[in-house]
Structures are given as structure tokens and as C-alpha cells.
Amino acid sequence: MRNVHQRFGDNHVLRGVDLDIYRGETLVLLGGSGGGKSVLMKHICGLLCPIKGSVVVDGETISCKSEREMAAVRRKVSMMFQSGALFDSLTVGGNVAFPLREAGVRDETLIAERVEKALEIVRLPGQTDKMPSDLSGGMRKRVALARAVVEMPCMVLFDEPHAGLDPVTADSIDHLIKDLQNDHQMTNVVVTHEMRSVFRIADRVVFMKEGLIYFEGTPQELKNSDDKLLQDFVEGRSARGGKWE
């Protein structure tokens, strides 16, 4: 991303973001609520078009393309949304197959193979015929992830994949994220507030503040930083300060 700006009315959310994301890494995006992390991710998959600046993925400028051209980009860059919303009226298999059918794939044998492969990646093999209502919150997230990877994108964007999960389920999501990177050479960009996960999965961390990149470095560099804002964020300390006994 080069000099990316975005504004909604008076709200200048991105103020000239320069960011490189390297092939095959897991990058975690951190920052306070409303700081523009989700908005930034939506520019990477072309859901939003910058008012100024450019976004290049795999050598291709993706900002502000037509809807038809964007369909090809979305096969390369997939996003798992915060809600992980599944269609309750469709089976697990129907949900995971959805992007393939949307892309015009009609070969049912191929669809079945791709769906099963995606379910294997998220460690839910053989669950095709279940309904979303039969699944736990963690399993629903995994089905949403299977749907995000069914077209084998080169990059997956995760918007708060740990939200609403217990620590053990959150750990299993972290393993899946690293499996995508290590076993399937996918690049991951993860927005999370879960600091434990940051230190488990991140190769690099980017901290956003007021629409700009405030810090970029390894998790260790983040931990060792003597910047008060970063320290408070990592330790979960509010402006009231003081120690908890």
C-alpha cells in the first residue's frame, strides 16, 4: 500500500498508509478501536477503494477496479469477517461451496473435492452435511475459514478471528492460521485484540494509530519497546493507570 487515504465524511480514517506485506508471512494488525484496521484490510481485498494512493497485490494494482476485475482479485485475497457469518439455511458443505458456485463452477464432483479439502484444512473432515446450528461457535468459525480458503487464495485476511472464543478455541484458531502459512504457503493478515495470539502467530506486527502506521516490527521488538502507548496496549493498561493488586 502506498500513501493510502480513506475518508468517510469528516472522518479521515486512513491518512497516508505505507505498508508492505511479504509473501508467506503472518502479519498482525493492532491498534485501538476505531483506528482503521478493518478499513485498511478492506482495501487489501478491494472491498474499499482509496480516495488517494494505491494498493498492489502480487504485482497487480487492485485499487478501484470494476466489479468483474475484482472477482479475480478476491480469488487471490480472501477475507474472513468478524462475524464469520454462515448462511443458516445451507449445510456446512453448501456454505463452503458458496464462493465456488458464485464464481461459476458447476462441476459438482470438483466442488465436492474442493469442499472436502477445505474442511480437511480446518480439521473438520466429513462434516459437509451438518447444519450450522449443529455446530459450536469455534466450529462455525472454522467453517467460515474453510469457506475463505476453498478457492486456495494466496492471502487470507482475518478480522478478529478470536472474538467471542474461549482461550482454548482461540488457540486452535491460531494453529489453523499457522497451518495455512506453513502447509499451504498462504500469507495471513490478522486483526486481533488477543495479545496471547499475537505472540503465538505474528512474524511481524503493525500498530495503527490515527490512520497511520505508528509501529512496525517483530513481536519481540513490540515487547521490548519502551514506547508508553505500545507498552500500555501490550499490558492492557488504560489511561487510569495504577496496578491491580
Ligand SMILES: Nc1ncnc2c1ncn2[C@@H]1O[C@H](COP(=O)(O)OP(=O)(O)OP(=O)(O)O)[C@@H](O)[C@H]1O
Ligand atoms: N463504510 C463506512 N462508512 C462510514 N464510516 C466507516 C465505514 N467503515 C468504517 N467506518 C469508520 O471508520 C473508522 C475506523 O473503523 P474500523 O472498523 O476500521 O476500525 P477498527 O480499527 O477495525 O476498530 P475495531 O477494533 O473497533 O474493530 C470508524 O470511525 C468507523 O466508524
